Each structure stands twice: as structure tokens, then as C-alpha cells.
Amino acid sequence: MLVRHPIEQKIGYQFRDVSLIDLAFRHASVTDARVKSNERLEFLGDAVLGLVVCQRIYEQYPHLLEGEMTKIKSAVVSRISCAEIGKEMNIEEHLSIGKGMKTQAALPSSLAAAAVEAIIAAIYIDGGIEPVRTFLLPLLQPRIDRAAQSGHQENFKSILQQFAQQRLTTTPEYVVLGSRGPDHSKQFHVSVEINGTRYEASWGASKKIAEQGAALNALSALGLASIENGVVHLRSGLARAAFPGGDENGK
Numbered sequence: 001m002l003v004r005h006p007i008e009q010k011i012g013y014q015f016r017d018v019s020l021i022d023l024a025f026r027h028a029s030v031t032d033a034r035v036k037s038n039e040r041l042e043f044l045g046d047a048v049l050g051l052v053v054c055q056r057i058y059e060q061y062p063h064l065l066e067g068e069m070t071k072i073k074s075a076v077v078s079r080i081s082c083a084e085i086g087k088e089m090n091i092e093e094h095l096s097i098g099k100g101m102k103t104q105a106a107l108p109s110s111l112a113a114a115a116v117e118a119i120i121a122a123i124y125i126d127g128g129i130e131p132v133r134t135f136l137l138p139l140l141q142p143r144i145d146r147a148a149q150s151g152h153q154e155n156f157k158s159i160l161q162q163f164a165q166q167r168l169t170t171t172p173e174y175v176v177l178g179s180r181g182p183d184h185s186k187q188f189h190v191s192v193e194i195n196g197t198r199y200e201a202s203w204g205a206s207k208k209i210a211e212q213g214a215a216l217n218a219l220s221a222l223g224l225a226s227i228e229n230g231v232v233h234l235r236s237g238l239a240r241a242a243f244p245g246g247d248e249n250g251k
Helices: 006-011 019-024 039-060 066-076 079-088 109-127 129-150 156-167 207-221 238-242
Strands: 173-180 187-194 202-204 225-228 231-234
Touching: 006 109, 019 039, 019 109, 039 066, 039 109, 039 129, 066 129, 079 109, 079 129, 109 129, 156 187, 156 207, 173 207, 187 207, 202 207, 207 225
Parallel strands: none
Antiparallel strands: 173 187, 187 202, 225 231
16 A cells, blocks of 8 residues: 555555545644634544444344443443544644644643544545445444443443432532643543542543543442453442433433
8 A cells, every 4th residue: 555644554544635634633723714624524523433333333233222322332432432542543643733732741632532533534535434444443343342341331420320319319519620721622620529528530621521530430439340451340230220221311
């Protein structure tokens, strides 16, 4: 394969229109108008990613109902998952970002996640859905399997809330302790309090992600969760108690 950009070797795809690569890595901080950045590609890539994942889950688990498939999909296409893929691919080294962001000790993980979605869209526009599947499925299959086996799909907020309401007769309260970074890539520091006890806080690329991390920290502190080889294990029956009939939305 003739490689004109290092990312082509990493994704195993050669672009006909190389300008799509540049656009996929162009952050809003280096443009005079956000429409010239990778944000539009990110929007499309999110949808294409969802399609590939949904089709794979549908084909692989014919016995699952909509709610169960939705939980697996939510874990696999999350910003956390996309950021992990971006880190595995060293996406950050290809990003085109403003000078102000280059001075930061560490770039927000949301930048890598957005670039991954933008690359997905670029491949889709350039070559259609099949090259996207070829690129994504080897990366996503282990995550799909892990989410299906976990029983919790990383919705730690719902699990903690169910436990607190049933066992402690209270509801967890999430507190934003601070934030950092520019408005277009801000990170949040969030902790959760239960009956006056504040548990270890977590940073996240959004309040939602930070809250999930804080909830996991609380579950770990309460002896309800453990992490082994990067996989979260919950105390037996805890996930089923939180989602007895489907997902947290009642599906």
C-alpha cells in the first residue's frame, strides 16, 4: 500500500482524497471558523460508528432484546472508548491544534475521541462502509464482548443510585469540584456524596463522564466493585438489581 500519511498505515486504508485526513485532524483552535474544523466529520463519524456497532451486536447476539443491546452499544461507542482507541493509535501526534493548547501538560482525552470519530467519517466518505468495518471491528470486538459479559455496561451511576436508594435510603449527590481547559475542550472534576461521605473525585471530558468515574470510585470504596486487568467486576447480583428488566430507561 502506498502510504502518503502515517495514519493510513495505522488504519490499513489508503485515501483517494488525502485532504480528508487533514480535515479529520484539524481542531477548531487552528481555524478561523469552526465549520472548517473536524467537528462536522465528528458528527457524521459518531453516527457511522453507532451503525457498525449496532449491526455487529444485532448479528452476534440474536437472543438479546433492544434494551440489552442498547446498554452494550452505549458502552462501546462512549467517549471513553473512543479516547482509548485514539490513545492506542497515538492519534494525538497527528492532531493540528492551536499554540495555546500545545502548552498544556496533557491534552484532554476528548480531542483524541473526536479525531477517531472524524477519521471514521473520512473513511466512510472516501470509501464507503466496508473499509470502516474493516478498520473498526478488530478494535471494537473485544469491547463488545467485554460489555456483553460485564452485565453493567459501565453505567455505574445507575448502579450506585439503585444501591443507595434500596440499602441506604438516600440518593447520591454529585458535586462539581472544579474544571480545567478552554471552553471547547473543558474537563470536569466531580465527586459523589452519600449520607455526608464524599468519595474520591474523578476527572472527565464531560460532567457525565466524570460522574461515572466518581460513581465507580464510590462503588469501589464501598466494596461493591473491583478492577482486574482493566475490567470492572461488580458484586454478584448488583447489576441485575439495578437493571432488572432492561436498561436504565426501562427498555
